[in-house]
């Protein structure tokens with residue numbers, strides 16, 4: 001079972017928008033997908049409760065229930081668990097980072113945002129969890145994307161597709177949908193699919209190289 005923890009202690013980095021959209025994408029890809037809402041703000045829960053569509057499933061979860069819920073998800077045959085975490089609570093969700101098969105750090109393309117992600121990176125590196133940045137809310141033009149890629153790639157992997165600042169993300173979220181459910185032709189839908197596929201491929205490659213190391 002894959003566990004993707006979406007984490008950045010910087011508030012408003014785009015965690016919940018990315019978590020909900022990746023979970024919708026996981027379901028679309030035919031994976032039995034569970035979204036775990038570990039944020040006491042319950043943003044993902046409110047989004048999910050107002051949905052008419054059954055997938056992905058969601059559970060809200062207290063910090064001390066995480067391990068039990070992950071065990072139960074495994075027993076129930078989930079392929080993919082995506083954990084949305086709280087920004088402003090510091091790093092109370094360290095366990096979600098330790099248990100993740102891959103950690104994803106959404107980060108807006110500014111110097112301040114890149115710097116603010118560093119304490120989160122430290123925790124992930126301590127936990128030895130593979131991770132990557134996904135640049136979020138990127139202006140459609142200008143140098144911000146390249147500058148952020150340059151500074152973040154010195155720290156870790158950076159997903160080659162960012163999310164661009166688009167109305168469809170806000171509108172889809174307000175309608176309790178993923179962007180692909182809101183408008184499958186919108187460029188945002190293509191971005192989410194590309195990000196999902198990139199993380200999947202990266203994780204599989206890491207698993208294979210780990211396997212090769214163990215065999216070799």
Ligand SMILES: Nc1ncnc2c1ncn2[C@@H]1O[C@H](COP(=O)(O)OP(=O)(O)OP(=O)(O)O)[C@@H](O)[C@H]1O
Nearest residue numbers: 011012013014015016017087137163164165166169
């Ligand atoms: N690509 C995007 N284009 C436009 N708006 C976006 C995009 N990604 C996120 N947003 C908007 O940015 C705001 C913050 O996003 P989000 O709630 O996902 O951040 P967060 O990291 O979960 O915040 P918190 O730390 O409070 O949990 C929201 O208003 C959301 O709709």
Ligand SMILES: [Mg+2]
Nearest residue numbers: 015016039043
């Ligand atoms: Mg959030």
